Amino acid sequence: MPLSNNVIESLRGRLIVSCQAYPGEPMRDPRTMARVALSAARGGAAAIRAQGLDDLRLIHQQVDLPVIGLWKDGDAPVYITPTLEHALAVAETGVEIVAIDGTAQERPDGRTVAEIISELHRRTGVLVMADCSTLDEGRAAADAGADLVGTTLAGYTPYTTKTEGPNLQLVEQLASALEVPVVCEGRVHTPAQARAAIDAGAFTVVVGTAITHPATITGWFAGALPRG
Numbered sequence: 001m002p003l004s005n006n007v008i009e010s011l012r013g014r015l016i017v018s019c020q021a022y023p024g025e026p027m028r029d030p031r032t033m034a035r036v037a038l039s040a041a042r043g044g045a046a047a048i049r050a051q052g053l054d055d056l057r058l059i060h061q062q063v064d065l066p067v068i069g070l071w072k073d074g075d076a077p078v079y080i081t082p083t084l085e086h087a088l089a090v091a092e093t094g095v096e097i098v099a100i101d102g103t104a105q106e107r108p109d110g111r112t113v114a115e116i117i118s119e120l121h122r123r124t125g126v127l128v129m130a131d132c133s134t135l136d137e138g139r140a141a142a143d144a145g146a147d148l149v150g151t152t153l154a155g156y157t158p159y160t161t162k163t164e165g166p167n168l169q170l171v172e173q174l175a176s177a178l179e180v181p182v183v184c185e186g187r188v189h190t191p192a193q194a195r196a197a198i199d200a201g202a203f204t205v206v207v208g209t210a211i212t213h214p215a216t217i218t219g220w221f222a223g224a225l226p227r228g
């Protein structure tokens with residue numbers, strides 16, 4: 001079995017932990033993110049998802065798990081690994097999987113999702129995860145050769161709405177339409193929701209905020225108390 005198939009197989013029915021801090025936040029530091037990723041590994045994560053070239057290099061070096069890498073850049077609607085140059089730079093950090101925006105929106109370099117996926121496959125050995133927001137985008141990404149299709153951007157494009165928890169309907173639709181593994185990502189906030197995603201047909205589940213974003217988690221608890 002090729003190595004890349006082993007990587008995908010290792011994710012089946014398991015948890016991926018997204019370790020990201022946002023610009024200006026106290027935890028926005030590669031060493032901090034690497035420690036968060038090491039802690040996720042101890043807890044049973046099958047892989048780590050992370051962003052930014054410095055974080056990716058360090059996490060790839062220090063954590064003995066496959067890494068899904070991305071580079072969030074710019075203020076344009078397409079900001080997750082928005083161009084081929086970004087994707088190639090992410091691949092160079094050594095990560096096994098490169099996540100790119102897989103939506104139908106225009107990219108800053110004018111390339112299509114299909115062009116970026118085929119160039120990445122032609123020039124590197126990485127697997128490609130397409131972060132999508134609709135069934136049609138998932139279909140197009142799979143047709144274009146994406147190795148994994150995620151619901152990451154459901155609720156974050158102007159033409160989709162945010163569901164309260166993960167978009168399980170989209171997971172179901174993608175899982176029945178596609179041959180490639182479907183990744184449930186976005187607003188998975190409880191273990192029961194993670195399990196429901198697998199039951200809905202997801203191959204694997206990504207949890208970010210609910211595990212690795214203390215400011216938001218603190219806000220959930222503080223907000224539940226009478227005086228905030």
Ligand SMILES: CC(=O)N[C@H](C=O)[C@@H](O)[C@H](O)[C@H](O)COP(=O)(O)O
Binds near residue numbers: 153185206207
């Ligand atoms: C929409 C977008 O930019 N999502 C990003 C993608 O990498 C991250 O900010 C999310 O934290 C990640 O998708 C995990 O989702 P959640 O934090 O909801 O578990």
